[in-house]
Amino acid sequence: MAKTFGKNAFLFIIVTVTIDMMSFGLIMPVTPFLVSELTHLPIEQAAPYGGYLSTSYALLNFLMAPLLGSLSDRFGRRPVLLVSMMMLGADFLVMGLSTSIGMLFIGRFLSGISGATFSTANAYIADVTTKEERGRAYGMLGAAFGIGFILGPVLGGLLGDLSSRAPFFAAACLSGVNTLYGWFVLPESLPVADRRKFQIARANPFGALRQFSKLPRIGWFILGLGMANFAQMVYPSTWSFHAEVRYGWTSAKIGWSLGVVGVGAAVVQAGLIGRFLRRFGAPRTLLMAVGVVTATYTAYAFASQGWMVFVIIPISSLGGLLSPAVNSLMTSEVGRDGQGELQGAVASVQALGNVLSPLVMTQLFFHFTQQDAAFRFPGAPFLLAALLSVASFVPFVAGIRATSQPAPT
Secondary structure (H helix, E strand, C coil): CCHHHCHHHHHHHHHHHHHHHHHHHHHCCCHHHHHHHHHCCCHHHHHHHHHHHHHHHHHHHHHHHHHHHHHHHHHCHHHHHHHHHHHHHHHHHHHHCCCCHHHHHHHHHHHHHCCCHHHHHHHHHHHHCCHHHHHHHHHHHHHHHHHHHHHHHHHHHHHHCCCCCHHHHHHHHHHHHHHHHHHHHCCCCCCHHHCCCCCHHHCCHHHHHHHHHCCHHHHHHHHHHHHHHHHHCHHHHHHHHHHHHHHCCCHHHHHHHHHHHHHHHHHHHHHCHHHHHHHHHHHHHHHHHHHHHHHHHHHHHCCCCHHHHHHHHHHHHHHHHHHHHHHHHHHCCCCHHHHHHHHHHHHHHHHHHHHHHHHHHHHHHHHCCCCCCCCCCCCHHHHHHHHHHHHHHHHHHHHHHHHCCCCCC
């Protein structure tokens, strides 16, 4: 794989995603406690602020992702990745030094602008792999995501027991190391001959979506991914708040639970995605994954004891097959010079859901955990996620049917 670009090319992308997810994972167990500290509110009442922070990140990501995707199609993947990683380190440093909730928002703005890392990494992989290799490559990318989540939350939870700010400084250091690594080893994956002129009409979220609305074979998958991602945001937006309020977990235990999630993701995507795609094909793998996430969201919603969560996690890990299967289907429908734009459009749709989902999920959690609530149900956000996952079957099935037909000439 990626022989033309040398063994460091693909390895760098894997390391990039691993370190970035370690960075994000480091701060997840302690974010509720830091928000509570800065707002002087109990954890359950501070949860909406966590939603506002996630929305701030998503809004900037929604606006910037297609711009950065198009810039990577024009100037190459390397400069976009390096600038993105530098800004991510600055984000964590600002958050670690924050003395007010406003400084946390500044940090999330910076992180939202630098959020091209994953979409550009996806485009990089499309550059350096063949269509036949791509599904396995995206599975390896998912495994890197999982490995980052194994190490990051566990370390973040342990550091969080020492200080609610220590994980942010650790995340900043990791991002800095990753930037230096990329500066010295990352080759450019997009040849000059395959680049195209920058067009502002295609470099904004609405322009990118209009472009792909002309390709319903892609559009259905993008819509389905948007819905699935809206549901999936229940994890980063409410998991830590939910665990502390419902089960009384400390930051360390929250970190261990997220670490177990990472183990499941790494095992499934590194060991199973290739086998599933070969045996069942991308369409069936996709639909099976949607079924799994629907069932496990429902299980989380009604898990009344903390030990139940650790039983559900291994099953829910199979939902990690969803993204590689969809990416495999979509990238096969787009030429090499449009992969950056495709991933930018995908990131924009996901980010648009991310703008709304944290608000909805945290407000729902807040409503059902207050003393004056009609009935107490901390699992309400997970039940909503299950309903959204059921709805995502419709566009995914439509996309599968569209791609099974010959492309119009």
